Amino acid sequence: MDALTAAVLESAAAxxxxxxxxxxxxxxxxxADSVFLLRTLAAxxxxxxxxxxxxxxxxxxxxxxxxxxxxxxxxLAGDLDLPFVLRRVDVPGERRRRAxxxxxxxxxxxxxxAFLDAAREQACPTVATGHTxxxxxxxxxxxxxxxxxxxxxxxxxxxxxxxxxxxxxxxRPLLEVPRETIRAAIAEHGWAFRTDASNLDAGPMRNRxxxxxxxVLRELGGDRFDASVARLAEELREAEELLARLSREFRSGHPxxxxxxxxxxxxxxxxxxxxxxxxxxxxxxxxxxRHVLERLESLLDAAPGRTESGPGTSLAIRERExxxxxxxxxxxxxxxxxxxxxxPGDVVAMGYRFRxxxxxxxxxxxxxxxxxxxxxxxxxxxxxxxxxxxxxDRFHPLGSPGVRKVSDFLIDRKVPRAQRDQVPVLACGDRxxxxxxxxxxxxxxxxxxxxxxxxxxxxxxxxx
Numbered sequence: 001m002d003a004l005t006a007a008v009l010e011s012a013a014a015x016x017x018x019x020x021x022x023x024x025x026x027x028x029x030x031x032a033d034s035v036f037l038l039r040t041l042a043a044x045x046x047x048x049x050x051x052x053x054x055x056x057x058x059x060x061x062x063x064x065x066x067x068x069x070x071x072x073x074x075x076l077a078g079d080l081d082l083p084f085v086l087r088r089v090d091v092p093g094e095r096r097r098r099a100x101x102x103x104x105x106x107x108x109x110x111x112x113x114a115f116l117d118a119a120r121e122q123a124c125p126t127v128a129t130g131h132t133x134x135x136x137x138x139x140x141x142x143x144x145x146x147x148x149x150x151x152x153x154x155x156x157x158x159x160x161x162x163x164x165x166x167x168x169x170x171x172r173p174l175l176e177v178p179r180e181t182i183r184a185a186i187a188e189h190g191w192a193f194r195t196d197a198s199n200l201d202a203g204p205m206r207n208r209x210x211x212x213x214x215x216v217l218r219e220l221g222g223d224r225f226d227a228s229v230a231r232l233a234e235e236l237r238e239a240e241e242l243l244a245r246l247s248r249e250f251r252s253g254h255p256x257x258x259x260x261x262x263x264x265x266x267x268x269x270x271x272x273x274x275x276x277x278x279x280x281x282x283x284x285x286x287x288x289x290r291h292v293l294e295r296l297e298s299l300l301d302a303a304p305g306r307t308e309s310g311p312g313t314s315l316a317i318r319e320r321e322x323x324x325x326x327x328x329x330x331x332x333x334x335x336x337x338x339x340x341x342x343x344p345g346d347v348v349a350m351g352y353r354f355r356x357x358x359x360x361x362x363x364x365x366x367x368x369x370x371x372x373x374x375x376x377x378x379x380x381x382x383x384x385x386x387x388x389x390x391x392x393d394r395f396h397p398l399g400s401p402g403v404r405k406v407s408d409f410l411i412d413r414k415v416p417r418a419q420r421d422q423v424p425v426l427a428c429g430d431r432x433x434x435x436x437x438x439x440x441x442x443x444x445x446x447x448x449x450x451x452x453x454x455x456x457x458x459x460x461x462x463x464x
Contacts, residue, residue: 001043001044002185004040004177004181004185005040005043005044005185008037008040008173008174008177009040009041009043009044009048011173011176012041012171012173013048015158015159015171017126017128017159017171017173018041018044018048018050019050019126020048020049020050021049021050022050022051022124022125022126023050023051023053023122023123023124024041024050024051024052024053024124024126024127024128025055025085025115025118025119025122025124025126025127025128026038026041026052026053026054026055026127026128027055027056027057027115027127027128027129027130028054028055028056028073028076028077028130029056029057029069029073029130029194029196030056030069030070030072030073030193030194031130031193031194031195031196032179032182032183032186033130033131033132033174033179033182034129034130035076035130035186035191035192035193036130036174036182036185036186036191037128037129037130037173037174038052038054038076038080038130039080039189039191040173041128041173042080042082052080052082053082053083053084053085053122053124054073054074054076054077054080054082054083054084054085055085055086055087055114055115055118055127056069056070056073056074056084056085056086056087057087057088057111057114057115058070058086058087058088058089059089059091059107059110059111060088060089060090060091060092060093061091061092061103061107062196065196068194069196070086072192072194073086074086083122085118085121085122087114087117087118089107089110089111089113089114091103091106091107091110094106094110096369096370096371097370097437097438099370099437099458099460104204104206112163112170113163115127115162115168115170116162116163116168119162119168120168124168125168126168126169126171127162127168127169127170127171128170128171128172128173129170129171129172130172130174131156131172131174131175132174132175132177132178132179132182133174133175133176133177133178133179133227133230134178134179134180134210134226135156135175135179136155136156136229136230137155137214137226137229137230138210138214139155139156139206140153140154140155140229140232140233141209141213141214141217141229142205142206142209143155145205145209146205149290150236150239150240151240151287153232153233153236154233154236154237154240155229155230155233156172156175156233157172157237158171158172158175159171159172176230178226243270243271243274244274244278246271246274247271247274247275247277247278248278250263250267250271250275251275251278251279257279257283257324257325257326258319258322258323258324258325259275259276259279259322259323259325260321260322261300261318261321261322261323262321264276264300264323265300272297273293273294273297276288276293276296276297277293280292280293280296280310280311280314280316280325281311282325283310283314283325283326283327284310284312284313284314284327285312286311286312286314287311288310288311289311292310292311295308295309296308296310296316296323299316299317299318299323300323302318303318304318304319304320305317305318306318310325313327314326314327315327338385338386338387338427339385339386339387340383340384340385341356341384341385341386341426341456342356342384343356343357343358343384343454344356344357344358347386349386349387349424350386350387350388350422350424351422351424351460352371352386352424352436352458352459352460353458353459353460354386354426354456354457354458354459355456355457355459356384356454356455356456357454357455358377358452358453358454358455359374359452359453359454359455360451360452360453361451361453362374362376362446362450362451362452362453363453363455365446370438371436371437371457371458371459372455372456372457373434373440373455373456374446374453374455374456375433375434375440375441375444375445375446375454375455375456376444376445376446376447376450376452376453377450377452377453377454378450378452379433379441379443379444380428380433380444380454381428382428382429383428383429384427384428384433384454384456385426385427385428386424386426386427386436387424387425387427388421388422388423388424388425389406389407389410389420389421389423389425389432389435391407392405393405393406393407393425393432394406394432395409395431395432395433395435395441396441396442396443397409397435397438397439397440397441397442398439398440398441398442398445399439399442400439400442406425406432406435407420409435409438409439410423410435410438413438423435423436423437423438424436424437424458426456434456436458437458
């Protein structure tokens with residue numbers, strides 16, 4: 001066993017990541033870093049009495065090249081006599097369904113969802129990824145360039161839980177190792193690996209940092225540049241952990257969903273902003289930006305009754321001696337009964353602008369998409385409405401064998417529970433014609449004999 005492999009194993013064991021009797025799930029993309037990590041952990045498994053399984057996530061991107069990556073990872077697992085798990089996710093389809101978010105963001109979220117599912121299935125409490133010190137440095141710079149502040153500048157933590165599930169964690173055993181060191185070790189051993197051509201794409205910000213900014217910064221900062229950035233990230237994480245602990249202690253002394261103004265004013269400002277952040281994020285479930293926190297802080301000098309919007313749909317209200325945090329109360333919403341959609345016409349409802357018009361002849365199927373559909377006009381006799389799904393809603397999804405509950409259909413489509421009530425439905429009377437972004441009703445499809453169609457497009461609203 002060479003010195004680098006031994007050092008990585010020793011560091012991982014010291015952090016409690018290599019527990020005797022446990023199975024460790026190693027995420028292997030097929031790239032050099034993940035190949036080195038997999039081979040390193042496999043080399044130490046017998047001596048330290050833990051097990052290793054291999055996970056490859058296929059993102060539905062890059063076509064045959066991605067298929068080859070999956071085949072390579074499977075073959076490598078076979079060579080090492082390790083269990084292999086393949087998870088396929090449809091990043092392009094999910095991005096179309098959301099109609100927002102970058103490919104990188106959607107891919108990351110779906111990848112970690114796949115990590116969690118596979119870890120539960122394989123009874124693996126720990127998933128190891130091949131992030132290196134270079135990845136950490138790139139992430140810190142990316143966070144700074146995007147204005148993410150202290151939270152973003154912490155970069156990649158060595159360990160974190162996945163989502164809200166404390167029973168499954170992601171660990172990064174190579175986070176202190178430079179990528180160059182790993183590549184040298186790979187070459188010395190003669191180990192094969194795959195190269196992702198998309199990493200050479202000059203479009204994504206991370207790739208531009210890697211190809212353009214980092215060479216200049218390393219030239220200016222010398223050999224210690226990466227180590228300095230990594231140390232900064234570590235110090236920021238330590239400061240964040242301290243603020244988190246002090247915030248918990250403060251809020252535990254003031255239970256409930258409101259905080260006293262006087263004690264808040266007496267706190268040092270960094271801690272005061274952290275307390276406000278934790279309070280409003282606890283109610284909203286969404287991250288609060290610095291701009292939001294400064295607006296919430298302004299309530300400390302405001303008259304009772306003033307209200308500020310928090311992240312998501314949360315609110316903060318200045319009361320006599322306290323600031324109350326609460327979800328935005330549901331407004332009497334026409335979405336419950338339905339927002340009428342005239343043909344031709346357009347309305348804004350449920351986060352989209354819907355435009356409807358008659359089309360003769362019907363548009364070709366290839367010109368349509370998840371947010372652009374056509375319906376046989378004769379099947380839409382009556383008033384059209386845009387609304388949220390209702391208990392008991394049923395429809396016959398196009399191409400499926402029979403009638404389904406809309407709720408069951410969304411579960412099968414793997415729409416998270418929290419998002420199902422946000423999926424718009426196009427209805428005609430009590431009939432569901434379209435679960436927007438997913439599927440239309442079989443009986444409303446444009447048939448060869450259809451002469452007149454209704455075309456409906458869903459677009460982000462102005463300013464959305």
